[in-house]
Amino acid sequence: MSHKVGVIGGDGIGPEVIKEGLKVIEAAGVNLEIHDYDLGGERYLRDGVVLPDSVLDEWRALDVLYLGAVGTPDVPPGLIERGLLLKMRFDLDLYINLRPFVVAKSENNEGHDFMVIRENTEGAYAGEGGFLRKGTPHEVATQGSVNTRHGVERCIRYAFELANSREKKHLTLVHKTNVLTFAGDLWGRTFQAVAEEYPSVETSYNHVDAACIYFVENPQRYDVIVTDNLFGDILTDLGGAISGGIGLASSANLNPERTSPSMFEPVHGSAPDIVGTGKANPTAAILSGALMLDFLMEDEAARRIERACADPKTQNGSTSEIGDAIAAQV
Helix, strand or coil: CEEEEEEEEECCCHHHHHHHHHHHHHHCCCEEEEEECCCCHHHHHHHCCCCCHHHHHHHCCCCEEEEEECCCCCCCCCHHHHHHHHHHHHHCCCCEEEEEEEECCECCECCEEEEEEEECCCEHHHCCEEEECCCCCCCEEEECCECCHHHHHHHHHHHHHHHHHCCCCEEEEEECCCCCCCHHHHHHHHHHHHHCCCCCCEEEEEEHHHHHHHHHHCHHHCCEEEECHHHHHHHHHHHHHHCCCHHHCEEEEECCCCCCCEEEEECCCCCHHHCCCCCCCCHHHHHHHHHHHHHCCCHHHHHHHHHHHHCHHHCCCCHHHHHHHHHHHC
16 A cells, blocks of 8 residues: 655755655555655745645655655745744644653653644634734834634543553643633633543643643652643643654644645754754654554554664664664664
8 A cells, every 4th residue: 555645855954854654655665656745944045935835735645654854944924834833734624732751760860751742723823813013212122822612622532542542541631721811711611521421531630830840850750641732732842852852743734624734844944054964863754654654544554664764773873774773674
């Protein structure tokens, strides 16, 4: 069986790490029908194109998307992020951002894995807001947070399903209900309502500032976390820092109903300062590829890739040498 994959190498080290990801997937014996797309900051600088509607239409016929990284220093901040990444999430309804983390065993830590589910299409990133009297001493900027019962509930329900499938069966809601009393109230009430349908899942709640402390001091308290878009963005970068660094952090942007292709990407950025040096670690892209194979129901291949990435012997060398070592093990 062959899977139709849209590949966006993007900018900076993106093409380098995606090349290694595809190498490993091929070594794992999974057949992919590759459709390449030239998108990102470099494409924008060349011809002013960010994400044409025609490309979005083409993507709807694919199974998944595999993204390296986008962004260049010469493009104004936010242009590619909103015009490409957020447009993909909104238009393809990629409402679940799934981030797995593995905290390695150490002298003070027995080792632990946990998952963060971040709502991916609402909250502060929905784009509600604007300027009044911009550029004057009396300038006003507003940035709203959009939270709908539909959006919140489908995210929470996905998190409960995931927690229910795991051994610990524990789900923590993270928010800031003591200050964000409207959005927090909606999230809290929805969480409690859905919890009644999952009596086998133990639940808890943390304020986001407390969760930041617990991530560092006691990540073992977590199994699955569900949170809103902005808090999830911050917490998942912290999760990367405590589990080997952002260069090892994989992610999935999911449309669970499969009405459009889900997208898989490392979260380390385009790192233009090390392009072509062989210093980029492709492991995050490779692990994102394993998440993609999970979604494509190629579970056995995904597990082999994860085991190979976890072997310290594969984590030495240049970008291509690490890819070769992981490919050799799978």
